[in-house]
Structure formats: C-alpha cells, structure tokens
Amino acid sequence: NAGVTQTPKFRILKIGQSMTLQCTQDMNHNYMYWYRQDPGMGLKLIYYSVGAGITDKGEVPNGYNVSRSTTEDFPLRLELAAPSQTSVYFCASRSGTGGIGELFFGEGSRLTVL
Amino acid sequence: AQSVTQLGSHVSVSEGALVLLRCNYSSSVPPYLFWYVQYPNQGLQLLLKYTTGATLVKGINGFEAEFKKSETSFHLTKPSAHMSDAAEYFCAVSDTGGGNKLTFGTGTQLKVEL
Numbered sequence: 088n089a090g091v092t093q094t095p096k097f098r099i100l101k102i103g104q105s106m107t108l109q110c111t112q113d114m115n116h117n118y119m120y121w122y123r124q125d126p127g128m129g130l131k132l133i134y135y136s137v138g139a140g141i142t143d144k145g146e147v148p149n150g151y152n153v154s155r156s157t158t159e160d161f162p163l164r165l166e167l168a169a170p171s172q173t174s175v176y177f178c179a180s181r182s183g184t185g186g187i188g189e190l191f192f193g194e195g196s197r198l199t200v201l
Numbered sequence: 202a203q204s205v206t207q208l209g210s211h212v213s214v215s216e217g218a219l220v221l222l223r224c225n226y227s228s229s230v231p232p233y234l235f236w237y238v239q240y241p242n243q244g245l246q247l248l249l250k251y252t253t254g255a256t257l258v259k260g261i262n263g264f265e266a267e268f269k270k271s272e273t274s275f276h277l278t279k280p281s282a283h284m285s286d287a288a289e290y291f292c293a294v295s296d297t298g299g300g301n302k303l304t305f306g307t308g309t310q311l312k313v314e315l
Contacts, residue, residue, distance in 0.1 A: 091244070118300065127210060129291060129307040130245075135300045143300060177244055187233045187252060187295045190303060192244030 089113050093178050093193035100168045100200045108163040108196050110178030118181045119161040120145075120190070121153065123174040130177065136161055168200045203228045203294040207306035215314050220264075220279040222309045224292030227273065233295035234275040235303065236266055240288045248290070251275065262286070287313045 094109045112119065117138045122130040132145030136155040150172060152164040161180075165172060175197050179190045208223040226232055233252050237245040249260025256268040262285075266277045275292060292306040 120302070122305075127307060129305040132302055132304075135302060137300055145302065179244075181301075187250075187301050189247045189250070190237075190245070192246070194242070194244050 091178055091180055091191050091193040093176075093196050095196060096194065097197050098199070100165075100198065102168060102170065102200060104168050105164070105166050106168070106198075108165070108176055108178075108198075110161045110163065110193060111159050112161075112178075112180040112191070113159065114180060114182070114191065115158060116180035116182050116191070117158070119155065120179045121151075121161070121163045122177045122179065123147065124177060124195075125174050133163065133176075165198075170200050172198065173200045174198060203232065203296060203304050205292050205294050205304060205306035207292050207309050209309055210307065211310045211312065213312040213314060214282045216284055217281050220277070220282045220286065220311065222277040222290050222292075222311065224266075224275045224277065224306060225273050226275060226292070226294045228294055234266075234268060235293040235295070236260065236264070236275075236277050237291045237293060237305075238288050239291065239308075245291060248277070282311075282313045284313050284315075287311055 091112045120135045121133040131147045134153040136142045175195045178193045181188045204227045206225045235250045236248040239245045249258045251258045251268045259265045264279045289308045293303040296302040
C-alpha cells in the first residue's frame, strides 16, 4: 500500500518556466489537498478537492492551478514560475467518511525557482 | 476563521525530561484539534487528535494532549523525552465547513539533548 505518492521529489526551475507536480493516492480518499511549507511559516493550503471534478481555492492559490479528473490523482500546475514559489510542496488526502479523519501526507516535492 | 498559535519555534529538553509544546487556538465553533509530527525530509504524521468526548487525548509514542476550552489551549506533553522525539511538531485546527480544511500553526522544532 503506497499511500500518497508525489513526484518529482526535487526540481529546479528557471523563472517563467512551468511544471506540474504529480500526486496520486491509492486509498480511495475523496478529499485531497496541496500545501506549501516555508521555514517558520508552517503549512499553507493552496488548493483542495472534495471529490473528482470538484476543486476549490485555499489560502494561497495565486500562481497555481489544479485539476481532479479521477479520485486517485490531484496534480498541481505552476504557471510562469517565480522565486516566491520556491518551497516544499506537500500533497495530502483523507477519507470523507467517519468525521474529521487523519490526513495522510506524501513525502514532499522540493522546488527551487532561480 | 480558525487559527492556531504555537508558542516557541524552538524547544530544547534533556533526554528523560518532560516535553511541553504549547498550542492555543481560535475558533468560532467547537474545534477539532490535531498534533502532527514531521521528521527530517518526510511528510507529516498524525500524533493525536481531539474531536469530542474525553478532553485528555493519548497518541502515539507516549504523547498526550489536553483540550482546555476555558484556556483555548491544546498543549502537547510527554513525560520523558527520547532522542528519537527530535522533530518538528505542528498543531492544527480543522474547519468544519466544506473541505474540512486544516489550518496549521507555524511549528515547534524539538531538540533532545543528552
């Protein structure tokens, strides 16, 4: 059971380039989330999804886009990368049943924009 | 909107000493509260959670937390620190609206010294 899998683990981008961070979960979870983590700032929610075909903005969505065509996949798209998007990105998922359940996190994707 | 404040970005204890990590929350509705731990270069893992019922919550690795409504606090404790407890700890509060989003504190780095 792989849980939440993120790729790539590391990436360096030039300013203005675009890329997609991939996230896949094999737990049949309805809820999926993208967070970014910056030193001393905790985790900030970028986008989330409550099921296939449904996405919504979190606290810091500017410069990002998401899609949710299947239950398993929740890719995060960075358009026109900027140095401010240098961060560690975490994808997480949880079941939508049984109340407020545990969030399962991927191992993170470290992105540097130069 | 919910928020979480973690007092002390860095805490240092001796091995065998009491661990106390502080968390205060702000919420307009009865909160769901969580503690997560992050080891270096890994995603976050759930330590424990409070939803309803007993206010003293026990988690993994000997940690526990007490929900005190009158103090709006959810401090994390462990009677005797171990070297393996060195990690970053995050307190979080859950949104009970659409998406049940978690809002994280800025984290407390725990150092355990011999």
